[in-house]
Every structure is written in structure tokens, then in C-alpha cells.
Amino acid sequence: MNQQPFNAEVYRGKNVLITGGLGFLGSNIANQLVKLGAHVTIVDSLNPRYGGNWFNLDSIRDKVTAVSGDIRDEELMTGLVRGMDVIFNLAAQVSYIDSSSIPFEDFDVNGRGQLILLEACRKNNRGACVVFSSSRLVLGRIIEDPVTERHPTNPLSLYGAHKLVAEKYHYMYFKDYGIPTVVLRLTNPYGDRQQMKHSKYSMPGWFMRLAMEGKEISIFGDGTQIRDYVYVSDVVDAFLRAGMTEAAHGRTFNCGSGRSYQFQEMVTAVVGTVGKGTVRHVPWPENYERVETGDFRTDISALSGATGWEPVVPLEEGIQRMFEYYKANRAHYLF
Numbered sequence: 001m002n003q004q005p006f007n008a009e010v011y012r013g014k015n016v017l018i019t020g021g022l023g024f025l026g027s028n029i030a031n032q033l034v035k036l037g038a039h040v041t042i043v044d045s046l047n048p049r050y051g052g053n054w055f056n057l058d059s060i061r062d063k064v065t066a067v068s069g070d071i072r073d074e075e076l077m078t079g080l081v082r083g084m085d086v087i088f089n090l091a092a093q094v095s096y097i098d099s100s101s102i103p104f105e106d107f108d109v110n111g112r113g114q115l116i117l118l119e120a121c122r123k124n125n126r127g128a129c130v131v132f133s134s135s136r137l138v139l140g141r142i143i144e145d146p147v148t149e150r151h152p153t154n155p156l157s158l159y160g161a162h163k164l165v166a167e168k169y170h171y172m173y174f175k176d177y178g179i180p181t182v183v184l185r186l187t188n189p190y191g192d193r194q195q196m197k198h199s200k201y202s203m204p205g206w207f208m209r210l211a212m213e214g215k216e217i218s219i220f221g222d223g224t225q226i227r228d229y230v231y232v233s234d235v236v237d238a239f240l241r242a243g244m245t246e247a248a249h250g251r252t253f254n255c256g257s258g259r260s261y262q263f264q265e266m267v268t269a270v271v272g273t274v275g276k277g278t279v280r281h282v283p284w285p286e287n288y289e290r291v292e293t294g295d296f297r298t299d300i301s302a303l304s305g306a307t308g309w310e311p312v313v314p315l316e317e318g319i320q321r322m323f324e325y326y327k328a329n330r331a332h333y334l335f
């Protein structure tokens with residue numbers, strides 16, 4: 001597999017809306033788009049549970065339009081989608097663990113909220129390409145190795161179930177109304193601007209915080225479970241390509257690094273890079289064991305084939321880059 005050239009310059013002058021754009025992935029997309037000369041609008045509710053953070057826009061604050069608001073606000077979304085060329089749709093309740101304790105909120109944001117955005121597009125702008133950030137957790141217990149897009153979808157959490165329904169909404173609005181939608185099923189993204197406030201999702205961020213504070217990191221079980229960690233600049237590249245590739249419309253793609261790591265290898269990379277922190281193995285808590293998918297190796301050939309994308313940052317390098325970021329900026333990510 002070789003990365004194919006992509007003329008990211010196509011974003012120059014384009015109008016791009018990013019939902020959840022103050023969060024980890026959305027803000028990294030925003031930072032890249034500003035460099036490319038796009039007109040970026042962000043909508044984010046800054047719900048304290050999640051990773052939304054004004055500091056994520058620190059270097060581009062005066063170059064984007066940032067709206068403090070909720071994707072469930074129909075009137076707001078109607079105004080925001082008008083005139084957009086591309087919509088990167090990342091706003092979400094992000095914690096699969098929390099989804100069972102806040103089931104209605106999870107559905108409201110990850111189900112109904114997505115429908116509100118798509119309805120706003122149907123009524124006001126059918127031409128915008130909508131790229132939706134889904135999750136590997138739509139699949140449930142893994143029975144295929146490597147995992148392709150044809151893997152059965154039997155989610156183990158409400159988060160996975162609602163992400164799956166939102167995938168289907170995006171496909172239906174493509175099929176029925178011709179809105180060019182693309183679904184990216186993310187594996188385990190990590191990197192700069194990732195929340196490190198709590199351990200409900202995005203474990204590399206939380207572990208980096210613990211290591212930098214010289215604290216103990218708990219690994220559930222023996223830590224040999226296989227995961228696919230994908231560095232944020234590779235994820236950004238995937239979103240940008242998906243937003244400009246006609247051959248991707250109406251399709252669902254895996255978006256991971258295509259490399260496999262044991263969970264404990266990720267932890268070792270964090271502790272080794274930071275040079276502090278300790279590791280302890282603990283039994284799986286019941287609420288985590290219930291939703292554990294099993295080993296996950298990703299087949300990313302479909303996305304590569306459609307867009308020429310290839311992830312290029314190995315885990316050790318990504319963790320090093322992340323560490324450099326938090327050495328300089330950690331104070332902005334603690335609350």
C-alpha cells in the first residue's frame with residue numbers, strides 16, 4: 001500500500017462546518033483546514049463531560065467562526081448548514097461506558113441529533129458532503145480477522161447501537177435525497193488535543209496524564225488485547241480525503257492505522273516516552289468486561305482504495321509527538 005497524492009489545496013476557499021469542532025478530532029481538522037485556506041465554522045456545545053476546549057483553537061481563534069451551540073438546535077443547524085461545501089460531523093456523546101448510565105442523552109445526541117443535522121441538510125443544502133465519525137464499537141464482539149466493513153454489526157453498548165443507527169441515517173440520506181455522505185468507522189485515535197480529564201474514553205490521553213504526574217496506570221486483565229491505535233494527523237488526512245472523494249459517497253469505511261498493538265504495548269510506549277509512571281494489572285471491572293469486543297485488527301484497504309489514503313505515523317512516533325504537545329500545553333487539559 002502506498003499513499004496516493006491528494007491535492008489538499010482543493011479546500012482553499014471552501015466553506016466547511018465542523019460539528020464538535022472544539023474537541024480532539026474536530027479541532028485538529030480545523031487547524032489543518034485553516035492552514036489550507038478553508039473558511040471554517042465550528043459548532044460545539046462544550047458539554048463538560050467531553051473534550052471540547054477553547055485552547056484547541058488557540059492558534060486559529062481569529063481565523064474561524066466558532067459558534068457555541070448544540071447540534072440538536074434545529075434552527076441553529078438550519079442556518080449553519082447553508083452554503084457549506086463539506087460538513088465534518090463529529091459532535092457526539094463519546095463514552096461507550098457512560099452510554100448505559102445516560103441512555104436517553106446518548107440517543108438524543110448520537111441518534112436524534114444526527115437526524116437533525118441531516119434534516120437541516122435535506123431542507124437547506126443537499127450538496128454538502130457530510131463525513132460522519134462513527135466507531136468500531138458498532139460491530140460488537142469481533143469474529144473476523146482482520147475486520148472488514150462486512151463484519152456483522154451487533155453492538156455491545158448503547159453508544160455502539162446509536163452510532164450504528166446514525167450510520168444508517170447517513171446512508172439513507174444519501175440513498176433517498178442524494179446527499180453525499182461518508183461514514184468513517186474510527187478505531188482508537190490518539191494524539192495532541194485529546195482530552196485527559198477522565199478515563200471514560202481516549203485512554204492514551206488519560207494514561208499520558210497519569211504518567212506525566214508519576215502515577216500508577218491500571219491495565220485491565222493481562223493487557224494482551226489487540227487494538228488499532230491511529231495517530232490524529234492520519235485521521236485528519238482520512239477525513240479531508242473522504243470529504244473530497246466522490247467515489248466515497250454513500251459508503252462506510254474502516255479508519256484505523258491497519259497496525260496491531262497489544263494494549264500493554266501502548267501503555268509501555270506512554271510510560272517509556274514520558275519516563276515516569278508505573279503500571280499495575282487489575283481484574284476487568286464488570287462494566288468494561290461486558291462491552292469488551294475482543295482483539296481488533298483493522299483492514300483499511302477499502303478507504304485506501306477509494307481515497308489513496310495511507311496512515312503513516314507509527315505508535316512510538318505518535319506518542320512522542322503527543323508527549324511534546326502536552327509538555328508544552330498540559331495545563332490547559334486538566335479540567
Ligand SMILES: NC(=O)c1ccc[n+]([C@@H]2O[C@H](COP(=O)([O-])OP(=O)(O)OC[C@H]3O[C@@H](n4cnc5c(N)ncnc54)[C@H](O)[C@@H]3O)[C@@H](O)[C@H]2O)c1
Nearest residue numbers: 020023024025044045046047050051052070071091092186
Ligand atoms: N476518541 C475516540 O476514542 C473515538 C473513537 C471512535 C469514534 N470517535 C468519534 O469521534 C468523534 C469525535 O470524538 P473526539 O475524540 O474528538 O471527542 P471529544 O470529546 O474531544 O469531542 C467531541 C466534541 O463534541 C462536542 N459535543 C458533544 N455533544 C454535542 C452537541 N450535542 N452539540 C454540539 N457539540 C457537541 C463536545 O463538546 C466535544 O467538543 C465523536 O463522534 C466520537 O464518537 C471517537
